[in-house]
Amino acid sequence: MNLATEWRRLKDVEPGELDIKEAGGWPFLLQLICCLLMVGLTFAGLYWYLAAPKAQELEGARQEETRLLRDYRSKAAQAAHLPMLREQVETLDGRLDVLVGMLPSGPEIPSLIDDISESAIDSQLVIDAIRLRTPVEREFYVEHPFDIQVRGDYHRIGSFLAAVADLPRIVTQHDFTLEPTEGGRLELSMLARTYSYRPPEAASDEEEAP
Structure with a gap:
């Protein structure tokens, strides 16, 4: 086979005159090129059909x-901090228990009102009114507001407020008004609030009740 001759034959080929049925008579170089193209396309098809899905699976496995x-x-990292987190939770639970213990239960509210009245009497104040308002239910507690009206001099009113703040049960004080009255005394009007704990399961039961 003369390579120069085959090269000339390849150059003389007119693409429009090629017939696949006469491929056996094509120049050798053209047949070789076609074979190489077929082999390349075959390998490309095999790669696309076999190797590409495996490559995608491999990439997915890597991800x-x-x-x-x-x-x-x-x-x-969470496991390493777990003992510390447990200790913090136990500390918070202990603090919560202390705070819940400072909240009166529903039946203890009248007793708390009596304690406030006794504090006013001990401070030598005149009690005009101590009236409970309608309780207000919150998500985890019930708010018990009540109005307080007492009369006395400035220092005794201050002593009374300190005694209320020092009660073993939590009582918050709001909306103070202090006005002079006859005899040089002052009249204190304020809104006080105490709270009772409302367990989450109790709140859930009430929400589910028809």
Whole structure:
């Protein structure tokens, strides 16, 4: 086979005159090029059909490995801090128990009102009124507001307010008004609030009740 001759034959080929049925008579170089193209297309098709899905699976596995490694590191860090978190939760639970213990239960509200009245009497004040308002239900507690009106001199009113703040049950004081009255005395009017704990399960039961 003369390579120069085959090259001339290839150059003389007119693409429009080629007939696939006469491929056996084509120049050798043209047949070789066609064979190489067929082999290349075959390998490309095999890669697309066989190797490409595997490559995608491999890439997906790598991404999954990265995600799992990231999750593992995150959970390992959480596990390392778990004893400290448990200790903090126990501390918070203890504080919550103390605070809940300072809240009167519903039946203890009248007794608390009596304690406030006794504080006013001990401070030598005249009690004009101590009236409970309608309780207000919140998500985790019930608010019990009540009005207080007492009369006396400035220092005894201050002593009374300090005694109320020092009660073993939580009582918050709001909306103070202090006005002079006859005899040089002052009249104190204020809104006070105490609170009773409302367990989450009790709130849920009330919401589910028809």
